[in-house]
Amino acid sequence: xxxxxxxxxxxxxxxxxxxxxxxxxxxxxxxxxxxxxxxxxxxxxxxxxxxxxxxxxxxxxxxxxxxxxxxxxxxxxxxxxxxxxxxxxxxxxxxxxxxxxxxxxxxxxxxxxxxxxxxxxxxxxxxxxxxxxxxxxxxxxxxxxxxxxxxxxxxxxxxxxxxxxxxxxxxxxxxxxxxxxxxxxxxxxxxxxxxxxxxxxxxxxxxxxxxxxxxxxxxxxxxxxxxxxxxxxxxxxxxxxxxxxxxxxxxxxxxxxxxxxxxxxxxxxxxxxxxxxxxxxxxxxxxxxxxxxxxxxxxxxxxxxxxxxxxxxxxxxxxxxxxxxxxxxxxx
Amino acid sequence: xxxxxxxxxxxxxxxxxxxxxxxxxxxxxxxxxxxxxxxxxxxxxxxxxxxxxxxxxxxxxxxxxxxxxxxxxxxxxxxxxxxxxxxxxxxxxxxxxxxxxxxxxxxxxxxxxxxxxxxxxxxxxxxxxxxxxxxxx
Numbered sequence: 278x279x280x281x282x283x284x285x286x287x288x289x290x291x292x293x294x295x296x297x298x299x300x301x302x303x304x305x306x307x308x309x310x311x312x313x314x315x316x317x318x319x320x321x322x323x324x325x326x327x328x329x330x331x332x333x334x335x336x337x338x339x340x341x342x343x344x345x346x347x348x349x350x351x352x353x354x355x356x357x358x359x360x361x362x363x364x365x366x367x368x369x370x371x372x373x374x375x376x377x378x379x380x381x382x383x384x385x386x387x388x389x390x391x392x393x394x395x396x397x398x399x400x401x402x403x404x405x406x407x408x409x410x411x412x413x414x415x416x417x418x419x420x421x422x423x424x425x426x427x428x429x430x431x432x433x434x435x436x437x438x439x440x441x442x443x444x445x446x447x448x449x450x451x452x453x454x455x456x457x458x459x460x461x462x463x464x465x466x467x468x469x470x471x472x473x474x475x476x477x478x479x480x481x482x483x484x485x486x487x488x489x490x491x492x493x494x495x496x497x498x499x500x501x502x503x504x505x506x507x508x509x510x511x512x513x514x515x516x517x518x519x520x521x522x523x524x525x526x527x528x529x530x531x532x533x534x535x536x537x538x539x540x541x542x543x544x545x546x547x548x549x550x551x552x553x554x555x556x557x558x559x560x561x562x563x564x565x566x567x568x569x570x571x572x573x574x575x576x577x578x579x580x581x582x583x584x585x586x587x588x589x590x591x592x593x594x595x596x597x598x599x600x601x602x603x604x605x606x607x608x609x
Numbered sequence: 610x611x612x613x614x615x616x617x618x619x620x621x622x623x624x625x626x627x628x629x630x631x632x633x634x635x636x637x638x639x640x641x642x643x644x645x646x647x648x649x650x651x652x653x654x655x656x657x658x659x660x661x662x663x664x665x666x667x668x669x670x671x672x673x674x675x676x677x678x679x680x681x682x683x684x685x686x687x688x689x690x691x692x693x694x695x696x697x698x699x700x701x702x703x704x705x706x707x708x709x710x711x712x713x714x715x716x717x718x719x720x721x722x723x724x725x726x727x728x729x730x731x732x733x734x735x736x737x738x739x740x741x742x743x744x745x746x
Contacts, residue, residue, distance in 0.1 A: 415669075447643070486648065493644050
């Protein structure tokens with residue numbers, strides 16, 4: 278069994294996954310409530326909380342898997358990208374556990390974890406496939422021909438889609454995290470009420486900075502009272518602009534690459550409009566679509582342990598000098 | 610100096626112009642509302658400094674470091690209400706004497722920042738127009 282550890286942002290995660298890709302446990306201790314008070318992630322607080330939680334979260338993951346450390350054959354850990362202090366907590370815990378038992382350790386690119394999340398479970402996706410990853414920190418389309426790595430076909434030139442949701446929610450006074458808040462409010466609104474721009478830079482790239490500005494101007498032009506009254510329409514139109522851009526680019530990628538399997542991942546994959554629209558597009562294009570369970574879309578350690586199955590384990594004690602990396606070069 | 614920009618390319622050009630006057634160790638503060646073009650301004654400066662990789666919003670990771678003719682640190686303190694309770698070394702990891710640093714949403718750190726060489730304030734003028742006020746070299 279592989280023990281996975283993930284602490285790249287504000288969730289402390291541990292999971293136990295078998296070599297065959299069966300998820301035995303997938304534990305997430307969220308700091309969401311803590312950060313809500315601050316309107317976002319506070320790196321130092323995030324690191325301290327990871328430190329307080331990591332041992333308990335690992336113990337919980339083992340217990341829920343009905344396993345002990347004796348059953349663990351390999352430790353997998355997120356090396357980056359993410360908040361450097363937060364990453365270091367998970368990496369240090371992983372090294373200590375692995376070294377104490379002489380186990381191999383596999384460093385994993387967090388983004389590759391999202392890309393291969395759909396290889397877990399009873400109906401694993403197989404290459405070649407395309408994957409749209411949209412989260413708070415990242416938005417890109419990747420091609421996978423071999424599960425060891427992915428190739429980035431296009432990505433955001435400015436803000437990530439999840440960041441656009443967070444900042445849009447802030448403009449609308451909805452609080453953090455913004456994605457679920459906008460998703461909820463948008464259900465009562467008209468997505469065509471405001472013609473927000475769907476930026477189209479490059480063939481497969483995204484830009485969400487312009488739509489954010491357009492929302493700001495719309496709110497300002499309406500005035501406080503009117504903006505409050507039309508909040509649901511603003512949320513629905515804003516969400517629609519982001520989702521339509523994601524879906525349009527994904528369609529272009531599918532058509533260009535001629536690939537019939539598509540997966541989505543990242544926290545934004547929890548957005549109900551995105552799920553609906555991407556499923557519709559997949560139907561029209563005759564694609565098979567993998568939408569992982571919500572628990573595998575947001576940050577989690579199962580996808581890290583899952584990705585380690587295709588990675589290169591480092592034998593003990595070669596990994597002791599391994600460092601965290603706030604930014605990894607996109608996998609080749 | 611005050612510049613008006615009406616396209617992202619003009620905002621990038623303003624960043625590039627400032628970058629030509631900067632050297633290692635310089636810190637540039639870039640402030641202005643959401644969507645005003647702070648990251649675009651920094652991208653223009655980065656290109657001028659020989660950075661070829663994507664220059665995206667660093668909101669999520671707080672800071673990014675790019676390799677160019679000189680290393681460039683790009684920070685975004687949007688998610689930090691203040692640095693109270695933060696590890697003071699948080700910024701030191703990025704603001705080294707051999708790098709040029711750009712800091713978006715600098716308010717949380719402003720009192721404790723050293724080597725500030727330029728202050729860039731950006732403002733929406735309606736439509737696509739922006740005012741860029743550069744207080745520096």
